[in-house]
Amino acid sequence: MNQYTFSGTAKTVTIGAMIVGVVSMLLTWFVGADDLQSRFWSNFLHNSTFFLGISMMAFFFIAVCITAYAGWASVFKRVWEAMSANMLVGFIFMLVIALTTYFHWNHLYHWADAAAVAEDPILNGKKSFLNPNWYLFGTIIIVGTWVVFGRKMRSLSLDEDEDQGHDFAKHRSMRIWSAVFLPIMGFSSAAMIWQWLMSVDAHWYSTLYAWHAAVSWFVAMICLTILLLIYLKSKGLYKEVTNEHMHDLGKFLFAFSIFWTYMWFSQFMLIWYANIGEETTYFLLRREEYPILFYANLAVNFLIPFFVLMRNDTKRKLGSLAFVSLLVFIGHWLDFFLMIKPGVKITRDDHGHMAAHGEEVVHGAAEHGIHESVASSFEVGYTIPGLLELGTMIGFLGLFFFVTLTALSKAPLIAKNDPYLDESLHHHT
Amino acid sequence: MAHQDKEVIYGLYDDETDLLKAVKEAKDQHLEIMDVYSPFPVHGLDPILGLAESRLHIAGFVYGAIGTLTAFLGMTWIFTKDWPIIFGGKPYWSVPAFIPITFELTVLFSCVGMVITFYIVSGLGPGVTNDYLDDRITDDKFCIAFDMSEVDGAAAKSFLSDTGADVNQKII
Numbered sequence: 001m002n003q004y005t006f007s008g009t010a011k012t013v014t015i016g017a018m019i020v021g022v023v024s025m026l027l028t029w030f031v032g033a034d035d036l037q038s039r040f041w042s043n044f045l046h047n048s049t050f051f052l053g054i055s056m057m058a059f060f061f062i063a064v065c066i067t068a069y070a071g072w073a074s075v076f077k078r079v080w081e082a083m084s085a086n087m088l089v090g091f092i093f094m095l096v097i098a099l100t101t102y103f104h105w106n107h108l109y110h111w112a113d114a115a116a117v118a119e120d121p122i123l124n125g126k127k128s129f130l131n132p133n134w135y136l137f138g139t140i141i142i143v144g145t146w147v148v149f150g151r152k153m154r155s156l157s158l159d160e161d162e163d164q165g166h167d168f169a170k171h172r173s174m175r176i177w178s179a180v181f182l183p184i185m186g187f188s189s190a191a192m193i194w195q196w197l198m199s200v201d202a203h204w205y206s207t208l209y210a211w212h213a214a215v216s217w218f219v220a221m222i223c224l225t226i227l228l229l230i231y232l233k234s235k236g237l238y239k240e241v242t243n244e245h246m247h248d249l250g251k252f253l254f255a256f257s258i259f260w261t262y263m264w265f266s267q268f269m270l271i272w273y274a275n276i277g278e279e280t281t282y283f284l285l286r287r288e289e290y291p292i293l294f295y296a297n298l299a300v301n302f303l304i305p306f307f308v309l310m311r312n313d314t315k316r317k318l319g320s321l322a323f324v325s326l327l328v329f330i331g332h333w334l335d336f337f338l339m340i341k342p343g344v345k346i347t348r349d350d351h352g353h354m355a356a357h358g359e360e361v362v363h364g365a366a367e368h369g370i371h372e373s374v375a376s377s378f379e380v381g382y383t384i385p386g387l388l389e390l391g392t393m394i395g396f397l398g399l400f401f402f403v404t405l406t407a408l409s410k411a412p413l414i415a416k417n418d419p420y421l422d423e424s425l426h427h428h429t
Numbered sequence: 430m431a432h433q434d435k436e437v438i439y440g441l442y443d444d445e446t447d448l449l450k451a452v453k454e455a456k457d458q459h460l461e462i463m464d465v466y467s468p469f470p471v472h473g474l475d476p477i478l479g480l481a482e483s484r485l486h487i488a489g490f491v492y493g494a495i496g497t498l499t500a501f502l503g504m505t506w507i508f509t510k511d512w513p514i515i516f517g518g519k520p521y522w523s524v525p526a527f528i529p530i531t532f533e534l535t536v537l538f539s540c541v542g543m544v545i546t547f548y549i550v551s552g553l554g555p556g557v558t559n560d561y562l563d564d565r566i567t568d569d570k571f572c573i574a575f576d577m578s579e580v581d582g583a584a585a586k587s588f589l590s591d592t593g594a595d596v597n598q599k600i601i
């Protein structure tokens with residue numbers, strides 16, 4: 001069987017998950033206590049960026065494989081092509097966020113407040129990058145570029161199926177598109193991560209942040225790939241995807257979990273060692289007010305994959321792979337939660353503070369957030385993910401799989417004219 | 430090491446696919462293979478020969494764990510008991526600062542330990558000469574060897590020549 005049909009339980013479950021997501025988002029909107037709707041918007045931002053990044057990484061990995069002459073994954077590259085179809089969905093969601101930021105219908109970003117920027121020398125200095133115009137324009141241009149590349153690669157891959165001869169013209173063309181995409185992705189993803197995610201802590205910056213977030217995306221992408229392949233295999237499809245391929249995906253999960261930890265720790269240790277107030281505030285806040293998430297993040301995203309997947313046989317067994325993938329996927333979702341929510345909470349509290357007292361906000365960066373927010377501390381939806389956050393995530397996940405499986409059902413599961421297919425079928429680790 | 434002379438009959442193949450086919454064939458004919466030699470690791474050979482998974486990585490894990498403990502406990506002792514110094518206003522026992530060195534020593538112990546273990550287990554080392562059947566099995570030939578005391582010599586010889594090997598005999 002070389003064709004997946006998207007129907008029955010899979011369709012019901014993904015649509016059900018999407019309904020759960022919509023209901024959760026509506027509830028968040030109406031239950032949300034503050035008039036800024038920061039909980040709604042930060043959930044939206046959190047999941048949009050997370051799943052857009054995952055789909056972009058799926059496409060990135062196809063491009064890496066083609067450029068590096070890596071053939072082992074050719075047999076299931078349609079899965080990644082299908083996942084990268086989500087870039088268009090992510091583009092639309094990010095457009096919503098960019099537009100609402102532009103018209104100031106949300107208050108996710110401190111720098112989006114023109115009055116605050118004018119009084120604040122730090123934000124004033126960052127104005128040329130952190131401003132609503134570039135946020136909107138950059139998002140459209142950069143994510144638009146990703147979408148164009150993704151669709152081009154997909155159409156080349158589908159055309160390749162129709163090829164009669166063996167001149168590999170389509171593959172040569174794909175090679176050029178991939179090689180062009182890699183540097184574009186390398187620089188543009190960092191810029192997007194800075195403006196979408198890092199700028200929620202508008203005073204703070206870290207050069208390793210973009211790496212850390214991008215690796216989070218990558219690991220989550222590998223997790224979803226493993227889970228999706230296991231699902232498809234359970235339906236009797238992809239018999240050609242053997243334990244050897246799963247072993248290699250397990251290795252990627254293992255290795256990139258360690259790489260993620262390397263990034264996370266490098267960022268932490270440099271800031272801890274230098275001990276500059278305006279940098280340490282980021283970790284101080286997270287360690288003081290988010291201790292469970294802060295340490296659970298390391299445990300789930302490092303210790304579990306490291307010790308479970310260290311052995312040869314756990315990477316070859318679908319059970320242990322699925323278990324680790326699921327946990328690590330949730331772990332990276334929590335990592336994004338921890339990146340976004342504290343900053344959004346401070347921005348919201350400051351805004352409320354300003355409105356209540358009509359005070360000018362004076363920010364020494366070091367005291368920014370710490371003194372004021374210690375008093376306000378625990379709040380479901382900001383300090384820990386509540387049911388509405390989980391519901392929203394389930395909705396986005398449902399949509400992600402709905403789009404992925406729809407795209408997957410539109411083409412044969414195996415790209416029969418891929419020049420590396422034979423190598424992939426005989427893959428042996 | 431006590432050395433016992435063995436009479437060995439062996440065949441040289443030009444290609445690893447011929448070698449794989451021949452090994453499968455020998456298994457089917459229940460010929461007891463003494464050993465297989467190749468210039469590089471041949472994919473799929475281990476399961477056909479029925480070789481157990483190497484235990485070298487378990488040794489590697491143990492060495493790594495020793496490295497972790499050595500580094501971490503060593504630094505703990507040095508910086509809290511033996512010679513406490515304040516660096517940059519940090520506490521004596523600053524765990525984040527220990528982690529890079531702990532990582533390095535884990536890798537070092539694990540790697541060096543595995544190399545030494547591998548050399549000992551394989552009987553390799555500086556100044557050691559090992560017997561080998563043919564020069565070209567370190568270059569471009571693939572070899573299946575039978576111990577004459579374990580198999581019927583005529584059967585082995587006909588098997589090797591039937592599967593396309595260049596047949597030789599040697600006492601090692």
